[in-house]
Amino acid sequence: MGSFDPRRPGGAAPPGRATFWYSLGSMRVVLRNQGREVEISGRRRVKELLAELGVLPETVLVIRGRELLTIDEVAREDDVIELRPVISGGGAA
Numbered sequence: 267m268g269s270f271d272p273r274r275p276g277g278a279a280p281p282g283r284a285t286f287w288y289s290l291g292s293m294r295v296v297l298r299n300q301g302r303e304v305e306i307s308g309r310r311r312v313k314e315l316l317a318e319l320g321v322l323p324e325t326v327l328v329i330r331g332r333e334l335l336t337i338d339e340v341a342r343e344d345d346v347i348e349l350r351p352v353i354s355g356g357g358a359a
Contacts, residue, residue, distance in 0.1 A: 291343045295319065299326075299351040313337040315347070325352055 292307040295315070306315070312328050312335050328335040329348040341347050 293341055293343055293345040293347060296346065296348045297321075298349060307343065309340055309342045311337070312339050312341055315341055316349075319349075321349060326350060327352060 292305040293309075295304050295306060297303070297319070304319070306318070310318075313323060316323050316326070316328070316337070323337050326349040328337075328341075329350060330341065330345050335341070335347075
């Protein structure tokens with residue numbers, strides 16, 4: 267049985283490998299559209315986090331677990347935050 271690994275999709279460790287991940291007081295930010303992850307220490311409001319990363323608030327959804335965060339909410343140390351690009355489409359044909 268594998269162990270939980272929050273760095274992997276679904277949180278599962280690879281078969282046959284136990285992976286343990288310990289945070290030292292930093293949040294992990296997953297930037298889906300850029301295919302990268304960054305660790306940031308300290309807590310801050312989402313709007314401050316986005317500014318620090320150079321991301322326009324109108325261009326992403328900010329997600330913690332299954333919760334959608336607004337720009338005024340606080341991201342805490344030990345959070346895993348995911349930034350997903352906002353995609354719109356359609357239009358009358």
